[in-house]
Amino acid sequence: MTDTNTAIQTEIESQDVVVFMKGTPQFPMCGFSGQVVQILNYLEVPFKGVNVLDDMAIRDGIKAFSNWPTIPQIYVKGEFVGGCDITREMFQSGELQQFLSEKGIPVKAAAPAA
Numbered sequence: 605m606t607d608t609n610t611a612i613q614t615e616i617e618s619q620d621v622v623v624f625m626k627g628t629p630q631f632p633m634c635g636f637s638g639q640v641v642q643i644l645n646y647l648e649v650p651f652k653g654v655n656v657l658d659d660m661a662i663r664d665g666i667k668a669f670s671n672w673p674t675i676p677q678i679y680v681k682g683e684f685v686g687g688c689d690i691t692r693e694m695f696q697s698g699e700l701q702q703f704l705s706e707k708g709i710p711v712k713a714a715a716p717a718a
Contacts, residue, residue, distance in 0.1 A: 611665075676688055
C-alpha cells in the first residue's frame with residue numbers, strides 16, 4: 605500500500621462518515637460537495653470532510669483508491685457509498701436514511717416530501 609493509500613485508509617477509518625470533498629463542510633468549493641454537505645447536515649449526520657484541494661496526492665489518490673472518477677466521495681463505516689448523484693438519489697428515495705440507520709448511524713430528519 606502506498607503512503608497515499610495509507611493516508612486515505614486512515615482518514616476513512618477516522619470517523620463513521622467521511623466525505624472527500626472540494627473545500628470544507630463549512631465552505632464547500634464546488635456545488636457537488638455543497639449538495640452532499642447539505643444532505644448530511646439536513647439529516648444531522650456527523651461527518652468528517654477531507655479537503656482534497658489541500659493535497660494533490662489525496663485528490664488524485666482517492667479516485668484510484670475507490671475506482672471512482674469524481675469528487676466528492678462518501679464513505680460510511682469504511683464502505684464507499686458513491687458520489688453526489690448517488691447520495692442525492694439515495695436521500696430522495698429514503699434509501700440513504702435507511703442505509704445509515706442500518707450502519708448504526710443516527711439520522712434525525714425524515715425524508716423530504718416527494
